[in-house]
Amino acid sequence: MALFSMKLENLQQLFVKELRDLYDAETQITDALPKLIEAAHHPELKQALQEHLRVTKQQISRLDRIFQMLGEKPTGETCKGMKGLIKEGDEIASQGGDPSTTDAGIISAAQRVEHYEMAGYGTVRTYAHLLGRPEMAQLLQQTLDEEAEADQTLTQIAATVNVEAKAA
Ligand code: FE
Ligand code: ZN
Ligand code: FE
Numbered sequence: 181m182a183l184f185s186m187k188l189e190n191l192q193q194l195f196v197k198e199l200r201d202l203y204d205a206e207t208q209i210t211d212a213l214p215k216l217i218e219a220a221h222h223p224e225l226k227q228a229l230q231e232h233l234r235v236t237k238q239q240i241s242r243l244d245r246i247f248q249m250l251g252e253k254p255t256g257e258t259c260k261g262m263k264g265l266i267k268e269g270d271e272i273a274s275q276g277g278d279p280s281t282t283d284a285g286i287i288s289a290a291q292r293v294e295h296y297e298m299a300g301y302g303t304v305r306t307y308a309h310l311l312g313r314p315e316m317a318q319l320l321q322q323t324l325d326e327e328a329e330a331d332q333t334l335t336q337i338a339a340t341v342n343v344e345a346k347a348a
C-alpha cells in the first residue's frame with residue numbers, strides 16, 4: 181500500500197501502475213510454483229512448471245530493465261487477482277485424491293494464471309507502443325509470447341491428463 185494515493189492522470193501513470201501489478205504477480209508466481217511442482221504427478225507437467233519457473237525469473241528481470249529505463253521503482257502494487265488465482269491452485273494441489281484428476285486441476289489453475297498474465301502483458305505492450313517506447317513494447321511482447329507458449333504446452337499435457345482423469 182502506498183503512503184498516499186495519487187490520482188491517475190494519464191496513460192504513462194497507468195502504464196507504470198500496471199507494470200508494478202505484473203511485477204508483483206510474477207513475484208507471487210515465483211513463490212507459488214515450487215509447491216505446484218511438488219504436488220504435480222505427471223513428469224511432463226512437473227517439467228513444464230519447472231521450465232516456466234525458470235522463464236518467470238527472466239520475465240522479472242525484463243520488468244526490472246523496463247523500470248530502470250523508466251527511472252521508476254517496481255514495487256508498490258499488490259496483484260489481488262493473482263493472489264486469488266494462486267489460492268485456487270493451492271487448494272487443488274493440497275486437496276489430495278486421484279493423481280491424474282489433481283494434475284488436471286493443477287493444469288486448469290495454471291492456465292488461468294497464464295491467461296490472466298497474457299491479458300496484462302498484451303495491455304502494457306500496447307501502452308508501450310502508444311507511449312513511443314518500442315524497446316519496452318518488444319520486451320513485453322517477448323514475455324507475452326512466453327506466456328502463450330506455456331499455455332499451449334499445458335493444453336498439450338492436458339490432452340493426456342484429462343483422459344486419464346476421466347478413467348479414474
Ligand atoms: Fe509470467
Ligand atoms: Zn493484477
Ligand atoms: Fe506465466
